Amino acid sequence: MSNSEYIPPEVWTWEAPSGGQFASINRPTAGATHDRELPVGKHPLQLYSLATPNGQKVAIMLEELLERGHSGAEYDAWPIRIADGDQFSTGFVEINPNSKIPALVDRSGPEPVRIFESGAILLHLAEKFGEFLAPSGPARAETLSWLFWQMGSAPFLGGGFGHFFVYAPSRQEYPINRYAMEVKRQLDVLNRRLADSEYIAGPDYSIADIAIWPWYGGLTLGRTYEGADTFLATHEYEHLVRWARQIDARPAVRRGRIVNKLTGEPWEQLHERHDASDFELRTQDKLGAADERESVADDAIYR
Numbered sequence: 001m002s003n004s005e006y007i008p009p010e011v012w013t014w015e016a017p018s019g020g021q022f023a024s025i026n027r028p029t030a031g032a033t034h035d036r037e038l039p040v041g042k043h044p045l046q047l048y049s050l051a052t053p054n055g056q057k058v059a060i061m062l063e064e065l066l067e068r069g070h071s072g073a074e075y076d077a078w079p080i081r082i083a084d085g086d087q088f089s090t091g092f093v094e095i096n097p098n099s100k101i102p103a104l105v106d107r108s109g110p111e112p113v114r115i116f117e118s119g120a121i122l123l124h125l126a127e128k129f130g131e132f133l134a135p136s137g138p139a140r141a142e143t144l145s146w147l148f149w150q151m152g153s154a155p156f157l158g159g160g161f162g163h164f165f166v167y168a169p170s171r172q173e174y175p176i177n178r179y180a181m182e183v184k185r186q187l188d189v190l191n192r193r194l195a196d197s198e199y200i201a202g203p204d205y206s207i208a209d210i211a212i213w214p215w216y217g218g219l220t221l222g223r224t225y226e227g228a229d230t231f232l233a234t235h236e237y238e239h240l241v242r243w244a245r246q247i248d249a250r251p252a253v254r255r256g257r258i259v260n261k262l263t264g265e266p267w268e269q270l271h272e273r274h275d276a277s278d279f280e281l282r283t284q285d286k287l288g289a290a291d292e293r294e295s296v297a298d299d300a301i302y303r
C-alpha cells in the first residue's frame, strides 16, 4: 500500500487483503465459515467473549452484580479467539449474526435467550437484576444517553484512531490527524462532564460508567494502544483521570477486566471463568502455562 492517491474503480471488488493486522480474517461477507458448537457450562449465564474493551464491559457488569449479592448473575465465560476466526463458527453466528464479541446467552428462563451488542447486554442485565440503571425518570434517561453515546463514539476511538495508530500497514498523517482530533474532542466531552459529576450519569455508578471505562479509562490509564496516552496527552484531562483511577480500583472491575484475557502478564490472564475462585486459582501465573495460540494483543482490538 502506498500514500499515492487512490482512484476508486466504479465497483469495489475484494481482490487482495488490505494489509495490516487482521487482514487475514477480514472479508466482505457475513455468516459462518466453519461448523463448531459453542461450549455450555453450568451457570444461568453463558458469556462468549474476549478481554477487549467491548468484552470487558460485560464481565465487569457480571462481577459488579455478583459483588452486590445477585447469585443469579453467576456465569461461565468462554474465550472467543477472534484472531483465529472463532467468531465465524456456526455456534457463534447463531448467537450473534454480526460475528463480534461479546455475546451472552441467558439460560435462566424456559428458553435460552441470545443477546449481542455490548450495550444491549448491559441493558438486559441492568433490567433483569434492577441494578446500575434507574427504573424510570431523569436518571434513567441520562444513563441511557451516555450508554448510547459510548456505542456511537468508541468506533471513532477503536475503528478510527486505534486502527490507523496501531493496526494499519503504515502510519499515515491524514487519518491519524482526523481521528486524533475527534478522540481529543471526546476526551474533552468526558472531562467536562466529570468535572461536575462524580460518575458519568450523575452521583451513582451505572452501566454508563461500565460501558465507557474500558475504552476511555483504558486509554487514559495507558493500557490501550501503546503510546496513545502520551500522543493524546490524556494526563491533561484531570477529571477523566480521577474517574478512570476511581473505577479501576473497584474490586469487580479488577476481576472483570481480566476475564477471557489471553495476553499480558500471566497474573492478569484468566482464560476461562467458571467460578469465583478462578481469580485466585486459575490465572495463568497459577496455572503456569502461557496460551501459545493467541498471537495478537486482545486489549484493544477493533477492526
Ligand SMILES: N[C@@H](CCC(=O)N[C@@H](CS)C(=O)NCC(=O)O)C(=O)O
Pocket: 052, 053, 054, 055, 082, 087, 099, 100, 101, 102, 116, 117, 118, 119, 300, 301, 302, 303
Ligand atoms: N458494537 C459492538 C462492537 C463489538 C466488536 O467490535 N467486537 C470486536 C472486538 S472489540 C470483534 O469481535 N471483532 C471481531 C471481528 O470483527 O471479526 C459491541 O459493542 O458489542
